[in-house]
Amino acid sequence: xxxxxxxxxxxxxxxxxxxxxxxxxxxxxxxxxxxxxxxxxxxxxxxxxxxxxxxxxxxxxxxxxxxxxxxxxxxxxxxxxxxxxxxxxxxxxxxxxxxxxxxxxxxxxxxxxxxxxxxxxxxxxxxxxxxxxxxxxxxxxxxxxxxxxxxxxxxxxxxxxxxxxxxxxxxxxxxxxxxxxxxxxxxxxxxxxxxxxxxxxxxxxx
Numbered sequence: 001x002x003x004x005x006x007x008x009x010x011x012x013x014x015x016x017x018x019x020x021x022x023x024x025x026x027x028x029x030x031x032x033x034x035x036x037x038x039x040x041x042x043x044x045x046x047x048x049x050x051x052x053x054x055x056x057x058x059x060x061x062x063x064x065x066x067x068x069x070x071x072x073x074x075x076x077x078x079x080x081x082x083x084x085x086x087x088x089x090x091x092x093x094x095x096x097x098x099x100x101x102x103x104x105x106x107x108x109x110x111x112x113x114x115x116x117x118x119x120x121x122x123x124x125x126x127x128x129x130x131x132x133x134x135x136x137x138x139x140x141x142x143x144x145x146x147x148x149x150x151x152x153x154x155x156x157x158x159x160x161x162x163x164x165x166x167x168x169x170x171x172x173x174x175x176x177x178x179x180x181x182x183x184x185x186x187x188x189x190x191x192x193x194x195x196x197x198x199x200x201x202x203x204x205x206x
Contacts, residue, residue: 039177039185042192044148047167050076050140054128056151057082057116059144059171060098066169067142071107075140075167078110080131082124085115121151122203125158132162141166146175146188150196157204 053076055067064081071079081102087094095115102111114131118124132139143151145168152166179185 035180038193039146039175039179039189042146042149042189042196043168043177044152044166045145045168046165047075047140048138048165049074050138050163050165051078052076052132052136052138053079053140053142054114055079055081056121056141056143056147057084057124059169059174062169062171063142063144066167068105068107070140070142070167071110078112078136079107080112080114080128082114082116082128085117120203121147121154122158122199125155128155129159136162138163138165140164142169144168144174145170146192150192150199154199154204 047070053067053070055063067079067081070076081098083094083098085093085095089097095113098113102108102113105111112131114128116124116127118127139155139162141148141151141155141164143166148166148168152164155164174184175188176182176185179189
């Protein structure tokens with residue numbers, strides 16, 4: 001009788017272990033699939049013809065170049081360049097440097113600067129709102145490729161009543177979809193996923 005009970009327990013344990021191994025294998029496979037596509041999931045690059053183009057603050061060389069390219073291609077009638085209001089480079093503020101640079105461009109008349117006080121994308125969206133005109137109902141956001149999904153979600157949530165699309169500015173020194181190939185790419189991916197999760201679970205509800 002005891003041998004029968006022991007045998008029954010043994011087979012039940014083996015069945016339980018088998019289920020656990022299958023569950024672990026499925027979870028591992030799902031994690032591998034997520035890891036393979038995690039970089040691509042951050043990127044949204046679908047620019048639409050708009051009333052104005054907004055270049056978000058940061059990575060000024062890549063983002064602004066992409067914004068000017070889209071302006072030349074007719075994706076917007078005007079371009080708004082976000083510039084941190086309090087930031088300085090040596091004796092000059094970023095606002096002063098931005099104005100000097102914009103004045104040197106052939107499209108200077110179509111470009112205006114938006115001072116940014118906020119330190120987050122959510123706060124930046126409200127600073128941008130102050131710089132938009134009533135005619136700017138369709139807005140094309142330009143930002144770094146890894147930031148596109150979160151930026152688009154934030155602007156659509158925070159600035160209701162306007163239509164937004166987004167264009168990616170690529171920088172291979174900072175990010176690539178094959179994030180496991182470079183340490184900096186991996187750091188950027190982890191940081192952006194943490195910010196995206198925080199936005200969706202916490203920040204968007206405040």
